Amino acid sequence: MANKKLGVVAIAAATVLLFAGCSSSNTSSDPVSGVKADPAAAALLPAAYQDAGIEFASDIPWQPFEYVENGKTTGLDYDIAQLIAAKLGTTASFKKQSFDTIIASLQAGKHDAIASDLNDTKERQASLDFIDYYKSGSSLIVLAGNPDKITDLNSLCGKTVIAEKATSQVGYLQTLSKTCSLTVLELPDAPSAENALRAGKGVAFMVDSPVAGYTAKTAGAGKYFEVAVDPANPAGYEPALVGIGVLKEQFPELRDAIQAALASALKDGSYKAVLDKYGLGAGALTKITINGGN
Numbered sequence: 001m002a003n004k005k006l007g008v009v010a011i012a013a014a015t016v017l018l019f020a021g022c023s024s025s026n027t028s029s030d031p032v033s034g035v036k037a038d039p040a041a042a043a044l045l046p047a048a049y050q051d052a053g054i055e056f057a058s059d060i061p062w063q064p065f066e067y068v069e070n071g072k073t074t075g076l077d078y079d080i081a082q083l084i085a086a087k088l089g090t091t092a093s094f095k096k097q098s099f100d101t102i103i104a105s106l107q108a109g110k111h112d113a114i115a116s117d118l119n120d121t122k123e124r125q126a127s128l129d130f131i132d133y134y135k136s137g138s139s140l141i142v143l144a145g146n147p148d149k150i151t152d153l154n155s156l157c158g159k160t161v162i163a164e165k166a167t168s169q170v171g172y173l174q175t176l177s178k179t180c181s182l183t184v185l186e187l188p189d190a191p192s193a194e195n196a197l198r199a200g201k202g203v204a205f206m207v208d209s210p211v212a213g214y215t216a217k218t219a220g221a222g223k224y225f226e227v228a229v230d231p232a233n234p235a236g237y238e239p240a241l242v243g244i245g246v247l248k249e250q251f252p253e254l255r256d257a258i259q260a261a262l263a264s265a266l267k268d269g270s271y272k273a274v275l276d277k278y279g280l281g282a283g284a285l286t287k288i289t290i291n292g293g294n
Contacts, residue, residue: 031273037089041260053091087261100166120293130243137236
């Protein structure tokens, strides 16, 4: 929110147009198909993962990162996980987990890693190591026609803004509320937030920019929402790194294997092909880092 995730507000109309070229995951070619294992990366992965595969916790749905289409899980994070597995010569599975408990669930040993548009922050680095694979900012979704005239942060003052629980957007809004007197309405998932916005319980839903653009384009066939445009911040507020999360220090072999897998995918072009499949190539990294967030 599950980059859940980032910081704040609006993205320019160009970002919305970015998603106009997105095609259904079932109609576009599969960039993971045919990807071969990287022997050097696979050698870093403990035998237990080679045999049993890697289970990723994910807050589903959170389009275009993770969602269900025609009964099957898909999305950027899902394909990134499959790409990692292909490079490591193993398999990847996804298990639905609410975002506000996703780290605790990993700590309880219920999963092997997190792939859920999870923002790499210093606070989260206290318990997790991040293998960074994407970068984006945050935006505001508003009702079609923007009836409350939300154009920048100042437009939020004195109003109620919706965000998903446990996301970085909540913390940002709470900080902003100290000087802006806004109210933060925290809801458990993206569908609840979108429904609340349509019901008039808030003037905007603050969310990661790719999610905002995708939602504006697809919800109600593009008739329900739009992205508030802040000309001063065309790439969204507080662009930040997104990473695969693994338990800090307990599983360095898994962390290093995932980094090596993504570095291999970046080198051969399959990494960028996955991002381009969802129209998210603008957020591609030139290097796969560990704990690069701040």
